[in-house]
Amino acid sequence: MEKLRFEFVVKQSEDPKTNVICITSITDTDKNMYLIPDKFQPAKLHEEIIKTQTFQKVKCTLQKRHERRHVWISLTQDLRNSYMDGDGNMQFKGYLLEQITSQTEQQTSAEALSRVLENFTELKKQSKQPNLKELCEKFVIEKFTKKTSSVTQWMVIFEAECTRIGIDEDIQKIQVFRLFLDDSCQDWYNSMLIKYTVNSEWCIWKKNFCETYVNIGWTPIRYAFSFKYRQGSLLEYALKKERLLLEINKSIDKHTLIDLIVTGLPNFVADEIDRNNLQETEDLFSSIRGLEYLINRRIVWTRDIDSGSKIKEKSLKDRPCRICEKEKKGTRYHPESVCWFKNRDSDRLKKEPIRSVNNSELEMSLNEIDPKN
Known part of the structure; x- marks a missing residue:
């Protein structure tokens, strides 16, 4: 039995919100395609097609816009009269349909495939040169x-x-x-x-x-193992020490890693950490963060001592030197411990020899003194 293949496409109707099923082309068994003009495409104009069970299947299948199906339908006498004239020409409602031969179709497909390949090649080149x-x-x-x-x-x-x-x-x-x-x-x-x-x-x-x-020396290893806390945040020291140790040995045992980090801490900080509660380095970091106050308190105490020393030194500088006043050298402001005249007197006493005499010599010296004087 002779049959034709109809192409069904869901398109937009005059109302943009609604869809309509259209028949866009007809193909015979010799692969000759005939295009249907836009004004004849709505399926409601093809009364004989609507009556077939095949169209009911198509209607249930096509639900979304731009979906399409190619369906073969056997020709009845009514369908033949609708789409073919007495001479076998394809027509619809007296309008002769434009034929696209299989060669033209293949050429069109080849051109389309060529364009797709060109686009794909271009995309591939772009992917090879990423930003x-x-x-x-x-x-x-x-x-x-x-x-x-x-x-x-x-x-x-x-x-x-x-x-x-x-x-x-x-x-x-x-x-x-x-x-x-x-x-x-x-x-x-x-x-x-x-x-x-x-x-x-x-x-x-x-x-x-x-x-x-490649570093074949021992400098990185020596630096990582001997790295100790000097100043600043305890946590920052611990994180840097961990990084240095992992850089030289990624597979280092975690307990050894913890021990090496703690040994670089000041003793008064390390003694506050309970070693039995440390299973991971995160546990150590948490403990260290809670001990930052020890460092801050030590810094404040050191600053207090320094400020006290400076105040004392300043008060000594503000008081006039008594040694300079005694030597009648004027009023000068400097600590007595560094006074130049004090040092000079000390040197003079060191240079003068001390004379030792006994009692008889002293008595003779006193007798020789003139009583009148």
């Missing part, structure tokens, strides 16, 4: 400097961040890598560009970087 500034803002990592303790551990964090952000290609990693190097490392990066270019493999850059900046 580096926006990507860097999403990274959670500090720049690498010469002071970074472990280059290997820093590289592990960098690659983990690249995976999280979605940077998988080597060229993208190399481009972003430059933005996380300190100025002192830019010479190394520029040298690598000259030797390998940005199109090289990431593993080459990674290996060269780690071998260049």
